[in-house]
Amino acid sequence: MGSGPDLPVLIAGGGIAGLTMALTCHQLGVPAIVLESVRTIAPLGVGINLQPNAIRELIDLGLGHELDDIGIEADEWALVARCGKDVWAEPRGRAAGYRWPQYSVHRGELQMLLHRTLVERAGPEAILTGHRVVGYRHSSDSVVAHVDTRDGDEIEVTGRLLLACDGLHSAARAQMHPDQPDPQWGGQVLWRGATLGPPVRSGAAFTLVGTLDQRFVHYPISSVDPATGLQLQNWIAELTVDPVDGFVASDWNREVDVETFLPAFQDWTFDWLDIPALVRGAPKVWEFPMVDRDPVERWVDQRVCLLGDAAHVMYPVGSNGASQAIVDARVMGACFLKHGVQPDALGAFESALLEPMSALVLRNRGHGPIGILGLVDERSGGDFDHIDDVIPRNEVEAFMARYKAAAGFAIDSLNNAGPTIAPGARVDQH
Numbered sequence: 001m002g003s004g005p006d007l008p009v010l011i012a013g014g015g016i017a018g019l020t021m022a023l024t025c026h027q028l029g030v031p032a033i034v035l036e037s038v039r040t041i042a043p044l045g046v047g048i049n050l051q052p053n054a055i056r057e058l059i060d061l062g063l064g065h066e067l068d069d070i071g072i073e074a075d076e077w078a079l080v081a082r083c084g085k086d087v088w089a090e091p092r093g094r095a096a097g098y099r100w101p102q103y104s105v106h107r108g109e110l111q112m113l114l115h116r117t118l119v120e121r122a123g124p125e126a127i128l129t130g131h132r133v134v135g136y137r138h139s140s141d142s143v144v145a146h147v148d149t150r151d152g153d154e155i156e157v158t159g160r161l162l163l164a165c166d167g168l169h170s171a172a173r174a175q176m177h178p179d180q181p182d183p184q185w186g187g188q189v190l191w192r193g194a195t196l197g198p199p200v201r202s203g204a205a206f207t208l209v210g211t212l213d214q215r216f217v218h219y220p221i222s223s224v225d226p227a228t229g230l231q232l233q234n235w236i237a238e239l240t241v242d243p244v245d246g247f248v249a250s251d252w253n254r255e256v257d258v259e260t261f262l263p264a265f266q267d268w269t270f271d272w273l274d275i276p277a278l279v280r281g282a283p284k285v286w287e288f289p290m291v292d293r294d295p296v297e298r299w300v301d302q303r304v305c306l307l308g309d310a311a312h313v314m315y316p317v318g319s320n321g322a323s324q325a326i327v328d329a330r331v332m333g334a335c336f337l338k339h340g341v342q343p344d345a346l347g348a349f350e351s352a353l354l355e356p357m358s359a360l361v362l363r364n365r366g367h368g369p370i371g372i373l374g375l376v377d378e379r380s381g382g383d384f385d386h387i388d389d390v391i392p393r394n395e396v397e398a399f400m401a402r403y404k405a406a407a408g409f410a411i412d413s414l415n416n417a418g419p420t421i422a423p424g425a426r427v428d429q430h
């Protein structure tokens, strides 16, 4: 495969971070290969939200029209108390004045779009499926990835750099931090599904109902079918259980029966949303214990760097896991432009993001924006006539502004920032 500048950048993992990284490398003229453990990329998962900061990057990658086809432009974000009454509602995306929209999409559809685009632009050889990166070793001017293939072979692949985008159970992170504890679980369990149903609120709203211990998230991930009047409604039911009951498996693909959790939501029926009916209508339901990992003090080991969930997996309470995975890849591209495809670029990436992302992981553990619902429940005992008597509007506004600034989608700084990667930019290879 040659040496030095002729070697490709190795990307472990073909999820959201890895595929965006590969597309960014292609845009910059940097040879790259994705090593993905599954044999076939399939549209797994249910809904995710992509914030304007991530959409800007995907548009800069030339995917604006395709996003419009697979996603739905979110226009409202609402917090609703357990009694079904609004606590807070604010416009989102372009409705809030961002220059870029916010999209709700099916995670699998997004992954398929990124994969399809990569193959079209860089050729099928840009991704090797059935290749699981199990470790790495350093060499003088390169890095060697140890790979197990689905055919049972153990092979070595040499690259200029290894970008570990291998998610929650990252093998590269485990090697870099051999003493890291297991994923941290605070007792919350998520059940996820998608059901065809009539539009709720604006038909493009993200709604969070409940309290700190029991809540329900809902948003649509397709447009309304004119023939049926229905759209695909993504939902997440969430309960806090006693951690001693032990949910150890943290696999995004574990399928369960709705009766595992539905009794707890049995009377969550409002005139605008029938939660039990929505849950029962889902063809499949997945269970996921809400886990994250304690922040680490470094993401870089010589020519190896962690990105996306491998670097900073966080509780999915602020809709920023997938968005940040996309932003990470683009920031890495900008570091390549400034420092070359060299370890210095990895150091610059770490300096830019490790501290704010570690703080965000811990902030999300403290409930992120959902903290407001906890305050309302505590102060009102569950029901109220007027929300202003429970929590002053300026208290919620200040809380939300702090969260958005920490998560990198504060409106003014985003709108006024130049592109992460200028159009037409190419990396000088030598």
Ligand SMILES: Cc1cc2nc3c(=O)[nH]c(=O)nc-3n(C[C@H](O)[C@H](O)[C@H](O)COP(=O)(O)OP(=O)(O)OC[C@H]3O[C@@H](n4cnc5c(N)ncnc54)[C@H](O)[C@@H]3O)c2cc1C
Pocket (backbone or CB within 6 Å): 012, 013, 014, 015, 016, 017, 018, 035, 036, 037, 038, 044, 045, 046, 047, 048, 107, 131, 132, 133, 134, 165, 166, 167, 168, 169, 170, 171, 192, 252, 253, 307, 308, 309, 310, 316, 321, 322, 323, 325
């Ligand atoms: C199957 C699946 C379903 C998900 N569903 C949802 C969902 O419904 N809602 C939600 O909010 N988030 C979901 N997520 C998580 C979400 O995609 C991530 O939090 C976020 O997008 C960050 O992306 P990432 O690329 O860092 O990690 P991921 O999207 O997790 O991607 C990691 C990729 O690396 C591959 N991989 C793992 N280990 C190795 C290895 N050792 N070598 C090579 N490849 C490896 C995985 O197969 C995967 O393709 C899901 C993740 C997965 C893998």
